Amino acid sequence: MFCEVCGARMEENAMFCDTCGHRVMGEDAPQPVVQQQTYAPPPPPVAPQQQQFAPVPPVTRPTRKTGPAFIEFNEVSKQYIMGEVKIDALDHASFDIEEGELCLIIGSSGAGKTTALNVLGGIDSVTGGQVQVDGRTITSLSNKQLIDYRRNQVGFVFQFYNLIPNLTALENVEIATQLSKNPLKPEQVLNMVGLQDRMDSFPAQLSGGEQQRVSIARALAKNPRLLLCDEPTGALDYETGKQILQLLQDTCRQTGTTVVIISHNMAFEPIADRVVRMRSGQVYDLTVNPSPMNVADLEW
């Protein structure tokens, strides 16, 4: 079985291409149940009614800003070798993110955005280039330092929540605070995400949105400087997705946490302080939005 997008070999029954992240849509391809139930087809691209920012001509390789940014992605490459074929998941991708920003990385499947996020989160390695977070070159950290980095600097929010099924909501948050140096109070964080009443429920007893909120709470409770969200609304319906986005934007605004969100949904662009657009492993556009829209006002 081969990926329809990038042509890479895939495991039988796999739902995603390992290389480009393309989701298999073929007739006989297994359809994730969750997807069937909650996936809303992306709306047709809407022409921006209010031009809030001038369209910038596409730049394949944006030049680096002067002065150190909070996050610096510097000519980062990630190459997989599958047999004889070399696949570039990241191909000299470069971008910066300032501290306290809500950054959106936009791109279609296989554009390399998840890989970029994984590298940023310290769970994937690179084959070229450097990534600096707050002056630290995380691409050259040892395994032990990476664990420490993940533990104290980064909060991860997954598309499929990845809660520990055997722990209650509260405990799922506590599992993170237990590790962190200066965590927030788990109850307080759950309050923040509006789950004060479901604290003692097990993940299986929660809805998708609630689970994702627990997941966000788990990430936030560590009081991270960087919150990474991989398609946080991907498995959620519109309303729930919007609530989650609101939560993330509020978090960014209120706590000053740098939030990086991955999405293939370009409709989210207006809410971000900064938008990184990716294609084929390359950053082809980077937009800074001086006055981002409130999520509540966003429609898609």
Add this chain to the structure above:
Amino acid sequence: MTRALFCDTLRSMRRTLSRFISIVIIVALGVGFFTGLRAVSPGMRAAAYDLFSQLHLADIVIQSTVGFDEHDRLAVLELSGVENVTLSRFVDGILFDPPPEGSDDPVMAQGMTGAPYVMRVIGHDFEGYDDYNQRDDRLNTLRLVEGRWPQHENEAVVSAYANRMEPQRFSLNQRILVRGDHENLLDTVRNAPGVEERFDGGVVYTIVGVVHTPEFLAMELGASQAGGGELSGYIYIPNRAFHRPYYTTLLVGVAGSRAFAPYTAEYDYLVRRVRETVEEEAQRILTQRTARIGPQLQEEIDNGRAELEAAQEEVDALTQALADRPAELEERRQELLAETSQERYDRLMAEFEQNLAEFEEARERYMVAHARVQAFPYTREDYRHAQNRMTVAQESWEMADMGIQVGRAAIETAEAILESGDAARMGNAIGILSIYFPMNPGDANVAGVTRMLEEARVDMAFQEEMLEEARLDLERERAHLARFGPYLRELDAYERARRDILEAETQMLDAQHWLNNADIMFAIMQHEFEEAERNLQIALQEQNFGLQRIANSERLLRQAENLLYTLPYAQWMTNNRDHFPGYTNFGDTADSMQQFAIAFPILFFLVASLVSFSTMTRMVKDDRKQMGMLKAAGYSAASISIKYIFYAAAAGLLGALLGTAIGFLFIPQAIFIAYQILYLIPTMPFGFFPAEALVGVAAALISTVGAVLASVVVNVRNHPSVLMRPKAPRAGKRVLLERVPFIWNHMGFTGKVTTRNLMRNKMRALMTFTGIMACTALLVVGFGIGDSLGTMLGRQFGPESIMRFDAQANLQVPMRAGDTAQLEAFEAHLQTGEITSILPAFIQQLYVDTQGFDRQVPARLSVPETTEGFDDFVYLRDNNTGEQLELTDDGAIINGKLAEIMGVGVGDTITLHWGLRQAEVRVASITYNYIYHWVYVSPAYFEQAFGMACDFNMVLLNLNPNLRLAGLNRGERGAIMEERTALARELTDTVHVMAVAFNQTIIDSVGEQLSVMRNVVMVVFVAASGALAFVVLYNLNIINIYERIRELATIKVLGFSDKQTDMFIYRENIILSVLGIAAGLALGIPIFGYIIRQAEIESMMFVRTLVPWVFIAAGLVTLVFAIGINVVMHFRIKSINMVEALKSVE
């Protein structure tokens, strides 16, 4: 099954090859262990059967106190049920290695226990060995493995077993020396013609072949009268080398016995009937034998005495002759020393000088004398002349004088006649006168006479004148001679001086000669002295040799006397094959293997099925979606299931076949090879046991196919849509523990997760728990058996144990109660303190049965002469309470195992069978005991039970603690061993004591075997439990990790360190391991109790209690296994790729 489905099945096998193989392996392990272990016991019996029937192992062995001859053989051959009878004989000696290069002294070889290497030299009939038919009527034949058969008296074959155990000891063409222990081996065997006796009394043998024998199966070869009492090795030599007219053993073959396998009830029954016949006839045949040999013996003794006396006289004479020799020699030596010294030389010189001086002096004296003699004017000639003249003068005077005398007489006679006038006589007067006077005779008348008278008178006057002249002449000559007086004196002095000087000269020359040749003289004297010394040595050696000869013949004489003395008490010892070392133990070993083969493989099977069950269930679970799809496509539940059934059946069958093959091929052989350390059974035939194989295959299929059916049926019944939806992850659930906030709130998350996980995956937790428990239980059993085997001897023999005495002495003739005469042999040693105490006892092998018990159990009856102080020798404790037991007059004390076998308790009655005698005895108490069965009876009770007084055939000895060997290593033992051996020898040299056996000998030899067994058992159990733990834990952990891979990846992303991530999985393992170990320790106790009873051989009770170290070791080893698995898992967990794991969703 459609073609597509078939393809899918094959492909899924290929794709999940590792899973398929793992099932095959697990099944193969289970089946292999099962079939393999089941095959061991029958295989061992078959191996024994092969060997015994091919080499005609005797069924009954008879030994006699008076030996056997051909008459006995024929007598026994006539008994009913006896097929053939073979006479056999041997002599025991001490093994030496021939002297090394440049030495004359052979080197004494040491056995494995450090004692002298006691070698049994067995006479064997090698005739006709190339012809199978001729061998058929003989018993205990040999099979040549290497080399050739012996051809003359100094060639021997050695056992392949000895050759294997001690390859450096015996090799082909090697020469060994066997010497008698305090006897001359040549008294019993002879050298080949032309071979000279060397190394006084030893015989040199050349090993020409290596053989298999059926009669020595075990490493422990039994007792010997020689050396340390324990037989170390044996060789076979041609029968004709033995020149004594009797045999030591009678081997009996029972008709039809070869049809039955050994160790079976049928065989035992058959042999026992014939043995009873033999025992009944024993006395009759014995009486004939004693009648035959009695006079012979007497004659032998008389001759021997005479010879001995003669030899003694000879030696006495020699001794006497030699008595002064050393003193003489010493004197001579002193002399020699004096004679050859400088002082002596000086003395010689002085002597010479003195002689010279004396000579000079003599010469001076001589010169003076000579001068004096010379000074006279005449010579010796003159003196002689004068002497002659004087002699002539003397003679002239004497002649004249005589003429005058005669003439006067004639005149007077004629005058008388004339006066008388007798005319007749005138003629006479004329005759007389005419004779004496030269004149013409006158007429025979007066006138004539008168005239003649006248004339005669004139003549007479003339003659007187002449006489006077002669007298003057004589006087003149005498005066002349007298003048020579002084001269003669001087001459005399001169002669003396001459003699003196000659003598002085000789002496002087002599002294000069000595002086001149002193060196040579000294050398000659030295040589002469040495010669004398050598002669003395030779004479002394001769004397010594003579003394040895005397000692030897004295011993032979004493032996003959003893034999004659015991002739009236002669008896036969009849044994069945139990007599052959190792025979019984081998059977018991096969039996205990049978027991292991039941308990052990079942455990493995259980685990194999559990593991294959969980794996197959997992597989079905993974395929849910596909099953749903197929079902949606219209396949029936049955045809969908067939794939999994086929898969499982294929794995199960393959595993079972592999397991059966491995099991039958390797396991019996492997265990057999291990047992070959203990037993000499050359080969084990390959055995295929269809029943076991079938059970194995069936069980394999049940555990694989059954597992698949169970999970497929549950799944395939569901609606396709349900199947196609992933099974909802099992919801987290609250556990009971959460209701106890005090504990719950103090637990970390891993703890909480672990606790909930344990509850969530109850099945898996249970399996892990079971696996660990089984592993620990196995180890408890294994270590328990090991400890049991290791400590058994120490509990049976030695201080603080049951058999506390150090040695036992067999008396030549049983001793009456109170008869102390036979104990005098021990007196001296009691005095010196070598022996601290003695106790006569009656110890007899007999058989025990009871009402309603279908066979007789061999046991030993022990009757001490006095029950007082018996506990210094044998300490009896109650089997239940552990309290000390006193031997009373109201019943017997029997050991627990015997009571258990026969199902009797205190107050019950058992029957003792001693030869043809029987006695009913009441069981008064039951005692602890580990080795053999014992029935202890007081002498009074013995008399009451058997109706006869008890005679004591043994004396139990307690030795001085300095003579005990326990706890000493080989080096420290050396000197003590010698002392003990000397003690035993001194005792056996007396007329009363036949043999002395030390308990330490038993402890050493049995201990060695037990430690081999212990090591085998421990290794097997540790390996088995390790395999078990690994298979179970590895599989379950792999499944666990596989199922929770997302969870693990998530927490890794959250920043869990490797260690924390590990703990996420480990915690569960650790808890389960700890619980499993605890349960296993508990479970091990009853299993051990069961197995130890099953593993026991009938004549032993193993130590049935577990000691703390067993539990500690079992727990620790299990923990080590669990930790080992966790280490493997650590790498597995570490290699989880977070990115990959988080990508997909289920």
